[in-house]
Amino acid sequence: MLIAAIEAGGTKFVLGLLESSPGTSTPIIRASARIPTGEPETTIESAASWFTDAFSRYGKPERLGVASFGPLAGRFGEPGWGRIGPTPKPGWSGFDLPGKLYARLGLQPSVDTDVNAAALAEGLWGASRGISNHVYVTVGTGIGGGIVVNGVVLHGAGHPETGHVPVPREPDDAYPGHCPFHGACLEGMASGPALADRWGAPAESLAVDHPAWDLEARYLASGFLPLVLALSTERIVLGGGLGSAPGLIERVRVHLRRMLAGYVPRLDTPGAMDAFIVPPGLGSAAGLLGAAALALFS
DSSP states (O other): OEEEEEEEOSSEEEEEEEEOOSSSOOOEEEEEEEEEOOSHHHHHHHHHHHHHHHHHHHOOOSEEEEEEOSOEESOTTSTTTTEEOSOSSTTTTTOOHHHHHHHHHSOOEEEEEHHHHHHHHHHHHSTTTTOSSEEEEEESSSEEEEEEETTEEOOSSSOOOGGGSBOOOOTTOOOOOSBTTTBSBHHHHHSHHHHHHHHTSOGGGSOTTSHHHHHHHHHHHHHHHHHHHTSOOSEEEEESTTTTSTTHHHHHHHHHHHHHTTSSGGGSSTTHHHHHEEOOSSGGGHHHHHHHHHHHHO
């Protein structure tokens, strides 16, 4: 089966045609491209032009999956789902992403957040394979989490917003928070822009032993507490450009275990945290594979 896939990010759209075989094997990327995320209509037109050319070379796919930046508006499974919600990105708030793609490509897209898509893909083919209850968290320009419960991506009225949970302020931190909506939520305190603003330098320029990383790990561990205590999830995959920083995952494990204080015995045994918080298994292909997973299974 040929699948069209879009990873719709805030800075770039990744486009792909993937081939899926029967069974549980990972889809193969046959063609891919990247285009900058500009004004909505211009971006969709550029994407449609690439797909039109790709369809002429590989054939028209049967399905289209879209893993989009959020938030997404509407109620999952009902008409109107998949429109872009409130976002500071100019022109995108309220944009009918699935409707515009259907009009240009003639394929009804399966749309969800990029983190929900990544969580689904990691469970099918990556670091959470074989686990029924797991979470994918990305830490970069923003912080978001996709949640899988009993093998199904979690939706309620919309989609989870794990990056906007409140976190207690660390005693040695006076930073007010970067989130324009909530200030000192997890994203406001631990996203890439928050880190750069607090320390006056981008994350990639900071040494591994810089105090920024221990503070970052403490906030992430606080943000993970609801995933452990309320969801009782079996695994957290920590990804994203900032989430993959050297040594960060080890620090988060240490602080989360300290914060749990022995209350969750399954995570208090030797090596348990190493298996609980893990890096992604799908690497740079996670976005397109997540979109393909939506097309196949949502």
